[in-house]
Amino acid sequence: MPAFSPVIGIDLVEMKRARAFYRAHPERFSSAQDCAKSLAADEAVFKAYGRSLPKNNPPSVRFVTTKKFVMAQCVGIF
Amino acid sequence: MEPEKNQLADAVKEIVSQALKVETGKIRLDSSLIKDLGAESIDFLDIVFRLEKAFKIKIPKGELFPEKLLTDSRFVQNGRVTPAGLNELKKGIPSGKWEEFSKNPLVANLGDVFTVGMIVDYLSDKLAAAAK
Numbered sequence: 001m002p003a004f005s006p007v008i009g010i011d012l013v014e015m016k017r018a019r020a021f022y023r024a025h026p027e028r029f030s031s032a033q034d035c036a037k038s039l040a041a042d043e044a045v046f047k048a049y050g051r052s053l054p055k056n057n058p059p060s061v062r063f064v065t066t067k068k069f070v071m072a073q074c075v076g077i078f
Numbered sequence: 079m080e081p082e083k084n085q086l087a088d089a090v091k092e093i094v095s096q097a098l099k100v101e102t103g104k105i106r107l108d109s110s111l112i113k114d115l116g117a118e119s120i121d122f123l124d125i126v127f128r129l130e131k132a133f134k135i136k137i138p139k140g141e142l143f144p145e146k147l148l149t150d151s152r153f154v155q156n157g158r159v160t161p162a163g164l165n166e167l168k169k170g171i172p173s174g175k176w177e178e179f180s181k182n183p184l185v186a187n188l189g190d191v192f193t194v195g196m197i198v199d200y201l202s203d204k205l206a207a208a209a210k
Binding site: 013021024025028039043058 | 096127128161
């Protein structure tokens, strides 16, 4: 039976928005998709835990990417 | 307002204008970033990045806009900011109009506190501290 990883925090960033954000701050991200992933992951983790987590104890985040959006799903710490 | 703060206010209005795609003429110091200018959470980060670049400063996460605090169950319950949350907000934004807000501390009313003037006050203090 496959391991079950409950999604406990989720966020979605539109690529259109991410591209505009990346254009304004290209020095902070490697690409518009990287920008979308960073923004979505940060929000998803926060929704899951209610606060930012220490870097030495990172949560597991998975992404669903399409041409129009990036969705981050925080699936907990394992 | 003293001349230096006037210049600061103009610079902040310009940055807010670029980030939110709103004409500078429509931006006033008492404009609410959320209610009047339509800012969303991603815009707060955009504004912080632009301020850091323009003023060559580092703004720690949550220092200018403690928006994350609003999804923390310790500080917000049933759509209302708890006394602990209010204390955190006061610490984070000492120049905020908290007396008025604390009468009815609904999260929905927080938009009134996040104003353009709040950014100007924050920057004024931050730049003054950096100059010492």
